[in-house]
Amino acid sequence: MARFGGKSMRYVGLDIGSSSVKSVELTRKGSGYELQSIAMEPLAQDVVVDGAIMDATSVSNAISAIFTENKIKSNDVVTSVSGHAVIVKRIAVAAASEEEVGNAVQYEAQQYIPFDMADVSMDYQVLGPAPTGNAMDVMLVAVKREKIQNLMHVLGLAGKTAAIVDIDAFALQNAYEANYDPAPEQMAALLNIGASIMNINIVRGGVPLFTRDVSVGGNQYTDTLQKELDLSYDDAEKLKQGQELPNVTAEARDTHIRSVSEILLLEIQKTFDFFRQTTSTDNIQAIYIGGGTAKIQGLADLLREEFSIPVEILNPFKKVTINPSRFDQAFTADVGARMSVAVGLALRSFDTP
Numbered sequence: 001m002a003r004f005g006g007k008s009m010r011y012v013g014l015d016i017g018s019s020s021v022k023s024v025e026l027t028r029k030g031s032g033y034e035l036q037s038i039a040m041e042p043l044a045q046d047v048v049v050d051g052a053i054m055d056a057t058s059v060s061n062a063i064s065a066i067f068t069e070n071k072i073k074s075n076d077v078v079t080s081v082s083g084h085a086v087i088v089k090r091i092a093v094a095a096a097s098e099e100e101v102g103n104a105v106q107y108e109a110q111q112y113i114p115f116d117m118a119d120v121s122m123d124y125q126v127l128g129p130a131p132t133g134n135a136m137d138v139m140l141v142a143v144k145r146e147k148i149q150n151l152m153h154v155l156g157l158a159g160k161t162a163a164i165v166d167i168d169a170f171a172l173q174n175a176y177e178a179n180y181d182p183a184p185e186q187m188a189a190l191l192n193i194g195a196s197i198m199n200i201n202i203v204r205g206g207v208p209l210f211t212r213d214v215s216v217g218g219n220q221y222t223d224t225l226q227k228e229l230d231l232s233y234d235d236a237e238k239l240k241q242g243q244e245l246p247n248v249t250a251e252a253r254d255t256h257i258r259s260v261s262e263i264l265l266l267e268i269q270k271t272f273d274f275f276r277q278t279t280s281t282d283n284i285q286a287i288y289i290g291g292g293t294a295k296i297q298g299l300a301d302l303l304r305e306e307f308s309i310p311v312e313i314l315n316p317f318k319k320v321t322i323n324p325s326r327f328d329q330a331f332t333a334d335v336g337a338r339m340s341v342a343v344g345l346a347l348r349s350f351d352t353p
């Protein structure tokens with residue numbers, strides 16, 4: 001597993017989520033980028049659960065469909081993982097220089113990783129000197145080996161190779177940085193709210209300070225509407241996305257949607273509180289929301305009211321030229337935030353080695 005490295009070549013950003021597989025290809029254009037391909041292939045329920053691939057064949061079929069239908073030539077992808085089997089932690093490692101970190105990190109990591117070290121793939125990135133003592137701040141990433149093996153297996157079935165395996169929260173950050181050019185001291189909370197997982201990444205400029213994955217997302221809205229209003233899954237999903245149903249009042253819909261938004265809000269509040277206690281007392285100045293659930297009615301407003309800071313739906317195509325003769329503008333605008341991770345992954349093509 002490597003979040004770094006890789007030659008400059010065009011990788012397909014491939015985001016395997018629990019509701020769908022999403023892909024994006026970019027090329028450079030001026031100081032921004034140009035979209036070369038974009039696709040989304042839905043997955044049935046229970047194919048991917050809480051970030052874990054349960055049905056390898058279905059996922060690999062979805063990947064193959066994306067590549068065939070969009071005539072994508074490259075077989076090299078950048079993909080990512082998140083959820084329970086992923087640990088991302090900022091630690092201070094006793095070391096005088098970046099070179100010394102390598103030796104110390106393996107040893108120090110053990111106390112932070114709740115899995116057997118033999119079962120994990122580990123990587124790290126040096127963030128810079130720690131504020132106190134003879135130490136370096138390091139972002140440690142550990143993923144259960146089994147999770148990576150499953151992913152490789154699925155990609156292999158589809159004839160693809162992963163050049164890089166990233167972390168959802170970092171891909172989100174990549175999309176944010178490339179499109180918003182944050183000032184070095186700008187503190188922001190980046191949220192990726194999908195169907196089953198919410199990734200939270202609190203950043204200062206381009207430096208990740210704190211990340212957390214929470215098992216909440218769009219599924220919870222659908223489940224609640226389904227149960228409380230006695231609807232089919234499909235109807236609950238439609239209602240959630242703004243369609244009207246004959247026997248459901250707007251008040252009933254809004255009440256149930258809001259009750260779930262408050263659960264998400266509580267998780268975000270807890271994360272901010274924990275961040276303040278453990279990491280930094282600097283104020284979070286803005287919130288950017290990516291993922292399909294960013295579009296839930298009233299959620300951005302609720303966060304804006306609660307935290308009294310700007311809250312914006314992340315637009316991963318802010319600096320991406322989308323040729324109207326090649327792409328359906330209505331589709332790209334509609335899926336925008338949902339493609340944040342896929343865009344962040346595709347951007348890895350331009351990493352300097």
Ligand SMILES: Nc1ncnc2c1ncn2[C@@H]1O[C@H](COP(=O)(O)OP(=O)(O)OP(=O)(O)O)[C@@H](O)[C@H]1O
Pocket residue numbers: 016017018019020050051193194195196197198217218219237240241242290291292293294295296297338
């Ligand atoms: N317009 C909309 N309004 C509200 N919810 C929406 C809308 N469009 C999509 N969603 C919801 O967004 C979720 C899918 O988002 P996304 O594609 O980011 O998730 P995922 O990557 O498949 O899942 P995860 O990362 O959690 O495994 C679904 O729950 C879907 O119902």
Ligand SMILES: [Mg+2]
Pocket residue numbers: 015016017018194195291341
């Ligand atoms: Mg996702």
